[in-house]
Amino acid sequence: MNILERYHAMEYGPAPEARNEADAWLAGRDFSKALFIDGAWKAAASGKTFETSEPSSGKLLAKVSDAGAADIDAAVAAAAKALSKWSASSGYSRAKVLYAIGRAMQRHQRLFAVLESIDNGKPIRESRDIDVPLAIRHFIHHAGWAQKLEKDFPDHKPVGVVGQVIPWNFPLLMLAWKIAPALAAGCTVVLKPAEFTPLTAILFAEICERAGVPKGVVNIVQGGPEAGAAIVNHPGVQKIAFTGSSEVGKIIRKATAGSGKKLSLELGGKSAFIVFEDADLDSAVEGLVDGIWFNQGQVCCAGSRLLVQEGIAEALIAKVKVRMSRLRVGSPLDKNTDIGPLVDRTQLDRVKGLIAEGAKQGAVCWQPDAALPTTGYYHLPTLATSVSPANILAQEEVFGPVLATMSFRNTEEAIELANNTRYGLAASVWSENINLALHVAPQLKAGVVWVNGTNMFDAACGFGGYRESGFGREGGREGMFEYLAVKLPAGPAIKPAAAGSAQPVEQPDGTSIDRTAKLFIGGKQVRPDGNYSLAVATAKGKLAGEVGLGSRKDIRDAVAAARACKAWPEATTYNRSQVLYYLAENLSGRADEFAARLVQLTGVAAKAAREEVEQSIERLFLYAGLADKFEGRVHQPPARVVTLALHEPVGVVGIVAPDNQPLLNFVSLVAPALAMGNTVVAVPSERYPLLATDLYQVIEYSDIPAGAINIVTGRSAELAGVLAKHDDVDGLWVFADAETCAKAEADSIGNLKRVWTGNGRSLDWASDEAAGDAFLRRAIEVKNVWVPYGD
Numbered sequence: 209m210n211i212l213e214r215y216h217a218m219e220y221g222p223a224p225e226a227r228n229e230a231d232a233w234l235a236g237r238d239f240s241k242a243l244f245i246d247g248a249w250k251a252a253a254s255g256k257t258f259e260t261s262e263p264s265s266g267k268l269l270a271k272v273s274d275a276g277a278a279d280i281d282a283a284v285a286a287a288a289k290a291l292s293k294w295s296a297s298s299g300y301s302r303a304k305v306l307y308a309i310g311r312a313m314q315r316h317q318r319l320f321a322v323l324e325s326i327d328n329g330k331p332i333r334e335s336r337d338i339d340v341p342l343a344i345r346h347f348i349h350h351a352g353w354a355q356k357l358e359k360d361f362p363d364h365k366p367v368g369v370v371g372q373v374i375p376w377n378f379p380l381l382m383l384a385w386k387i388a389p390a391l392a393a394g395c396t397v398v399l400k401p402a403e404f405t406p407l408t409a410i411l412f413a414e415i416c417e418r419a420g421v422p423k424g425v426v427n428i429v430q431g432g433p434e435a436g437a438a439i440v441n442h443p444g445v446q447k448i449a450f451t452g453s454s455e456v457g458k459i460i461r462k463a464t465a466g467s468g469k470k471l472s473l474e475l476g477g478k479s480a481f482i483v484f485e486d487a488d489l490d491s492a493v494e495g496l497v498d499g500i501w502f503n504q505g506q507v508c509c510a511g512s513r514l515l516v517q518e519g520i521a522e523a524l525i526a527k528v529k530v531r532m533s534r535l536r537v538g539s540p541l542d543k544n545t546d547i548g549p550l551v552d553r554t555q556l557d558r559v560k561g562l563i564a565e566g567a568k569q570g571a572v573c574w575q576p577d578a579a580l581p582t583t584g585y586y587h588l589p590t591l592a593t594s595v596s597p598a599n600i601l602a603q604e605e606v607f608g609p610v611l612a613t614m615s616f617r618n619t620e621e622a623i624e625l626a627n628n629t630r631y632g633l634a635a636s637v638w639s640e641n642i643n644l645a646l647h648v649a650p651q652l653k654a655g656v657v658w659v660n661g662t663n664m665f666d667a668a669c670g671f672g673g674y675r676e677s678g679f680g681r682e683g684g685r686e687g688m689f690e691y692l693a694v695k696l697p698a699g700p701a702i703k704p705a706a707a708g709s710a711q712p713v714e715q716p717d718g719t720s721i722d723r724t725a726k727l728f729i730g731g732k733q734v735r736p737d738g739n740y741s742l743a744v745a746t747a748k749g750k751l752a753g754e755v756g757l758g759s760r761k762d763i764r765d766a767v768a769a770a771r772a773c774k775a776w777p778e779a780t781t782y783n784r785s786q787v788l789y790y791l792a793e794n795l796s797g798r799a800d801e802f803a804a805r806l807v808q809l810t811g812v813a814a815k816a817a818r819e820e821v822e823q824s825i826e827r828l829f830l831y832a833g834l835a836d837k838f839e840g841r842v843h844q845p846p847a848r849v850v851t852l853a854l855h856e857p858v859g860v861v862g863i864v865a866p867d868n869q870p871l872l873n874f875v876s877l878v879a880p881a882l883a884m885g886n887t888v889v890a891v892p893s894e895r896y897p898l899l900a901t902d903l904y905q906v907i908e909y910s911d912i913p914a915g916a917i918n919i920v921t922g923r924s925a926e927l928a929g930v931l932a933k934h935d936d937v938d939g940l941w942v943f944a945d946a947e948t949c950a951k952a953e954a955d956s957i958g959n960l961k962r963v964w965t966g967n968g969r970s971l972d973w974a975s976d977e978a979a980g981d982a983f984l985r986r987a988i989e990v991k992n993v994w995v996p997y998g999d
């Protein structure tokens with residue numbers, strides 16, 4: 209045997225991590241009093257407990273108090289009581305607390321890691337080297353945000369009491385992602401860990417006790433879906449931050465509709481791992497190991513769809529199989545283990561069921577020839593080939609060690625396949641040609657893109673999804689906004705249209721122009737599909753004119769036109785800026801006419817009407833100027849990588865505008881959306897739609913590409929509902945009565961579009977606060993593109 213043969217023949221010996229400290233901690237605790245509320249340990253009011261067991265053996269670890277509604281009430285009350293003092297405390301004092309938490313966690317780093325591996329089943333190498341250090345980094349990083357808050361987020365206030373619900377796949381890390389920014393922002397929290405993995409959160413609460421976190425600032429309640437729902441529905445909570453499945457995310461979106469609660473959802477994914485033929489294949493294979501077999505594939509951003517260029521498919525798959533047969537499946541506490549058990553039998557059954565269904569649908573599933581441990585919820589790494597794009601393994605989140613493979617011929621096809629999913633969390637692009645990688649990254653519908661890498665995370669960089677992967681970002685500056693509220697200049701409550709809007713009137717007044725305005729779709733004036741019109745009254749109750757009564761079909765056409773318009777989102781920011789300036793110029797040329805129209809319809813004095821027109825022109829100017837200035841950033845995480853936080857348009861944005869200041873509100877809503885490259889379907893004021901229809905010519909003369917802006921007049925409430933349910937609308941802004949706003953939120957769950965409503969109130973559109981960054985931020989998605997450097 210030569211030395212090389214000897215080397216390859218070497219067996220790994222067992223390298224177990226000691227667990228005595230963790231076992232002593234488990235033995236020394238009364239888990240029936242595991243609710244950490246107002247700085248004290250409590251049993252559930254009902255006395256109930258639930259069991260948490262060890263995935264590698266199925267053995268019971270603890271019976272943990274199971275919070276019910278009464279316990280959630282107590283936790284929210286404690287958080288509310290602590291809020292004013294905590295939010296008023298100086299940034300420095302909050303920073304000290306965050307730092308103290310981070311330092312205390314460092315001191316108990318190994319205990320955290322071992323407990324996490326025991327409770328969740330993840331290999332100790334991962335909990336020790338990734339989960340726990342990243343969680344600590346989150347607290348230390350956010351200490352700085354507490355001190356920077358006032359300067360970096362002027363006019364922002366902590367959002368209040370925050371309810372946070374997290375999953376079991378990264379129990380401590382998800383806790384850190386939630387609690388650190390909330391505390392830095394001055395919020396107090398009620399957090400519920402997942403019922404499979406309560407342990408490290410209990411240890412964390414002990415750390416809070418010792419690190420001087422004031423009572424009631426952090427409340428940690430253990431329990432299942434019922435406790436989660438009690439947090440979500442609690443009236444004393446001002447924001448919900450949820451990480452978990454898209455299914456539950458949708459339930460929460462619906463449950464919070466109309467409540468005015470701020471919401472962020474970090475949900476599931478089906479992320480693409482794209483390998484071009486010029487990639488370094490060996491690196492790509494290592495990337496895949498990390499991308500799909502990290503944490504047994506129970507990772508929201510797991511690269512579960514391998515898209516490989518045709519010419520190298522065979523070679524890459526061969527390498528992947530070799531590497532898979534070397535993955536070591538075994539005890540999570542063994543330092544050599546690559547793949548531990550899944551979290552629970554239910555998860556194991558689910559994974560097996562999905563593989564069986566995928567195979568039934570034509571996938572060929574391959575597993576290495578390896579033995580599984582005799583106890584526990586283990587599953588072999590699995591490679592599925594011959595996967596059609598519609599196969600369940602290509603579409604559903606498996607949340608297990610299963611990789612589905614497809615091939616592509618060229619770049620366009622790669623992008624199309626990558627985006628052929630209802631999710632949009634992450635993607636990874638492998639090519640030695642950085643130009644190609646950076647050409648592809650912006651075209652992927654995903655909140656995070658890793659170039660020649662995967663699963664890179666840092667507290668300084670935003671993480672979060674598009675589409676059904678949810679909304680909101682966690683981490684860094686982007687994540688801080690989720691826990692802050694900016695006060696917008698609230699205007700009057702909006703009355704439902706039946707009581708407030710124009711009713712058909714008979715007699716035209718002498719000033720009306722006798723024509724029916726059509727709809728504006730795809731750059732053309734078109735008749736409404738139903739061929740009905742809506743009478744528009746003057747301030748004196750006479751007939752001023754008629755507009756088309758838009759319907760579901762018209763909205764569908766308008767959305768299709770907005771989706772088809774590529775020229776606007778692909779235009780340079782300078783180009784968009786010039787077009788918006790031009791729009792302002794053209795409006796200014798017709799200022800008298802618009803002022804007269806405002807007087808005629810709304811009855812405002814001539815001076816006020818003139819002012820509204822001037823303000824509208826000024827606002828167009830503002831957004832024209834900001835189109836090329838509201839830019840992304842570059843993050844510098846502690847690694848040899850730059851992270852480009854790009855600002856991208858949300859996509860097709862529906863806008864439902866209110867009645868007050870009808871020209872100004874229309875411009876104030878449409879212009880920021882356009883400035884950021886979105887295409888728009890706008891429903892103007894139901895009562896004064898002629899201000900918007902009079903804009904058609906201004907738009908036509910302003911070089912706006914066909915489909916960039918579409919205007920559908922009609923009944924706001926009805927059209928808002930159609931927009932909310934339309935799965936090709938990516939964002940929706942609704943300023944209408946409270947019921948319409950609530951319904952728009954509830955109806956948005958189909959594709960989880962981003963909905964922004966005034967909660968039944970309008971704004972004072974003339975106020976400076978009704979313009980600027982707060983609007984632009986709603987018009988963008990932040991995509992973090994990670995680009996490593998160095999040889």
Ligand code: NAD
Nearest residue numbers: 374375376401402432433436437452453456474475476508
């Ligand atoms: P889950 O949605 O079943 O549960 C998540 C949490 O929600 C748990 O704490 C659970 O008790 C609670 N819950 C369940 N029903 C609820 C309800 N009706 N109201 C309120 N709370 C409720 O998800 P899971 O199985 O624990 O976790 C896996 C999912 O999490 C995967 O889909 C994964 O992609 C996702 N995830 C996403 C991210 C991200 O950042 N996007 C990170 C990690 C995990």
